[in-house]
Amino acid sequence: xxxxxxxxxxxxxxxxxxxxxxxxxxxxxxxxxxxxxxxxWAGRQREAHALTIKSLPLTLxxxxxxxxxxxxxxxxxxxxxxxxxxxxxxxxxxxxxRLLVFWGWLGAVLWxxxxxxxxxxxxGGRRWGTKVRTRPVAILFLVTNLAFTAVQVDAYxxxxxxxxxxxxxxxFDDLDPAAPPVRVVHLTDIHIERSxxxxxxxxxxxxxxxxxxxxxxxxxLNLSNLSxxxxxxxxxxxxxxxxxxxxxxxxxGSVEPSPEFxxxxxEGTDVVWLEQEALTVNVRGQSVTLVGxxxxxxxxxxxxxxxxxTDDLPADAFTLLLYHTPDLVLEAAExxxxxxxxxxxxxGQLRLPFxxxxxxxxxxxxxxxAGLFEEGGTTMVVSRGLGFEGGGMPRxxxxxxxxxVSIELKGVE
Numbered sequence: 565x566x567x568x569x570x571x572x573x574x575x576x577x578x579x580x581x582x583x584x585x586x587x588x589x590x591x592x593x594x595x596x597x598x599x600x601x602x603x604x605w606a607g608r609q610r611e612a613h614a615l616t617i618k619s620l621p622l623t624l625x626x627x628x629x630x631x632x633x634x635x636x637x638x639x640x641x642x643x644x645x646x647x648x649x650x651x652x653x654x655x656x657x658x659x660x661x662r663l664l665v666f667w668g669w670l671g672a673v674l675w676x677x678x679x680x681x682x683x684x685x686x687x688g689g690r691r692w693g694t695k696v697r698t699r700p701v702a703i704l705f706l707v708t709n710l711a712f713t714a715v716q717v718d719a720y721x722x723x724x725x726x727x728x729x730x731x732x733x734x735x736f737d738d739l740d741p742a743a744p745p746v747r748v749v750h751l752t753d754i755h756i757e758r759s760x761x762x763x764x765x766x767x768x769x770x771x772x773x774x775x776x777x778x779x780x781x782x783x784x785l786n787l788s789n790l791s792x793x794x795x796x797x798x799x800x801x802x803x804x805x806x807x808x809x810x811x812x813x814x815x816x817g818s819v820e821p822s823p824e825f826x827x828x829x830x831e832g833t834d835v836v837w838l839e840q841e842a843l844t845v846n847v848r849g850q851s852v853t854l855v856g857x858x859x860x861x862x863x864x865x866x867x868x869x870x871x872x873x874t875d876d877l878p879a880d881a882f883t884l885l886l887y888h889t890p891d892l893v894l895e896a897a898e899x900x901x902x903x904x905x906x907x908x909x910x911x912g913q914l915r916l917p918f919x920x921x922x923x924x925x926x927x928x929x930x931x932x933x934a935g936l937f938e939e940g941g942t943t944m945v946v947s948r949g950l951g952f953e954g955g956g957m958p959r960x961x962x963x964x965x966x967x968x969v970s971i972e973l974k975g976v977e
Contacts, residue, residue: 581634581655619670622705626666629709633658636720645721646952646959647757650788653956661712669705719914719960726965727765727950729773732936733972734943736902738882741975743850749775749808750969752888752907753783753817755951759798766950766968767805773970776847778808781907781947782817782859782888784829786954790819796829803833810847811836816858817888818908819954823858838886840869842877852973853881855901859888859908863927867895874899882973889925890932890946897940904944905969909933911948915963934967945969 637651733745749770756763770778780803789795806812812835820826823839830837838856845852855873860866870885870892877883885892885901889908896904911934912921921933937944948967952959 581638581651622666622669622702625706625709626662629662629713630659632713633662633716636716640720640959641758643721644758644760645724645762647760648788648952648954648959650956654958654960657958658712658716662709665705665708665712669701672701672704715962716960719958719962723961723963723965724762724952724959725765727762727769727968728965729769729968729970730947731970731972732945733974734903735974735976736882736943737976738880738902739852739973739975740850741977743975744848745972745974746777746847746850746852747773747775748777748779748852748884748905748971748973749773750779750781750905750945750947750971751950752781752905752947753910753949753951754780754799754802755783755786755819755949755954756799756802757786757789757792757795757954759802762950762966763798763802766966767802769968771805771807773968775808775970776810777845777852778806778812779854779884779886779905780812780814780835781886781905782815783819783908783949783951784814784817785819786951787819788954790821790825799829800831800833803830803835810845813838813843813845813854813856813886815839815856815886815888818859820858840873842873842883844881850973850975851882853877853883854886855883856886857892863891866892870895870899874901890937890944891927893928893932893937893939893942893944896944897942901942903971903973904942905947906944907947907949909946909948910953910961911964911967913948913953913961913964914958917963921964934964945971 634655637655641647751766751770754763784799785792785795803812812833814830814835814837816823816826816837816839820829826837826839836843838854839858840856842853842855845854855870857866857869857873866887870887874883879900883901883903885896885904887896887904887906890904890906893904909921909924909926909932912924912930915921921930924930924933926932932944932946934946934948937946947969948964950966950968952961
């Protein structure tokens with residue numbers, strides 16, 4: 565069964581949007597014909613006739629909702645909201661949801677009419693006869709579809725532009741209490757395909773914070789845009805507009821495949837790229853040692869790199885680890901890292917009410933999805949990031965807004 569489902573999905577992805585919507589319309593009509601035919605075969609001619617009449621406007625509504633989904637996805641790059649060339653997977657998903665709701669409506673109508681009684685309207689404690697009332701089912705069908713449309717508009721259009729700034733003030737023993745605080749702004753998972761409204765908003769918000777230092781923790785382009793020179797150029801334009809008097813520092817994430825790629829990506833910018841090394845920055849008398857590690861597919865290798873990068877550091881040095889994922893937090897605590905900044909999880913990107921993130925791509929699952937954490941003397945901040953996963957994944961955020969993290973670092977008085 566799973567094999568057939570996978571083959572069907574691969575077949576659908578190869579179709580055009582028009583074919584997908586036409587196929588959904590055909591399946592919807594097939595459901596109506598099946599329901600009408602079943603009623604007629606069972607000798608329920610009245611139910612068959614009523615279903616034929618009632619299904620016509622809702623079949624049209626179903627088709628219009630599918631066309632609206634297609635229009636929304638088609639419009640996103642033209643409105644400079646997101647730039648995915650792969651709209652088929654999210655269109656297939658939304659159409660599948662619409663189809664389930666439509667078939668659910670057909671099943672509910674048949675069930676109500678076949679029972680011979682609908683949702684009873686009571687007056688004085690008795691039924692209004694035995695008239696079948698299917699209007700509540702139709703209303704529920706429309707409300708459910710409108711709610712799904714609202715969720716998609718929020719996820720594709722509204723939330724991606726609602727960039728939040730999380731401001732933290734953290735004190736550490738290894739910082740000088742007599743020196744002025746240091747403001748570090750953390751950006752991660754930018755995932756640029758093309759510069760749009762969100763990127764312009766992020767630049768404005770970051771510079772308004774007047775950071776001393778800006779740190780970037782990986783995934784600067786989308787995986788589907790790694791060989792796109794325009795995307796790389798737009799990232800360089802993005803980085804060139806960020807302002808930090810004491811420097812912009814970056815590490816490789818899960819997308820940047822090699823040091824050679826990273827060197828080309830930051831060429832011509834003021835970004836200082838750290839590849840398994842420690843660098844001490846003095847900000848108005850406050851010393852901050854940045855430890856930058858690239859992400860590799862092997863956890864043990866990265867743990868060894870962390871040990872090597874921190875071996876020669878003084879015990880009283882304030883260490884700020886830049887690493888793409890939260891997956892090295894236990895090893896960082898063992899090495900006495902003071903502050904650890906990461907991302908990669910996107911905060912889940914798509915979250916469910918009362919449940920939270922569905923997927924985080926972290927070995928810890930949802931434990932370190934996003935936020936401020938303490939682990940064995942190490943403080944870790946995991947950002948929700950700014951962009952979206954690439955490939956055929958939807959360029960959407962739901963209950964998970966893009967995030968800039970601004971941290972004021974100071975000594976314990």
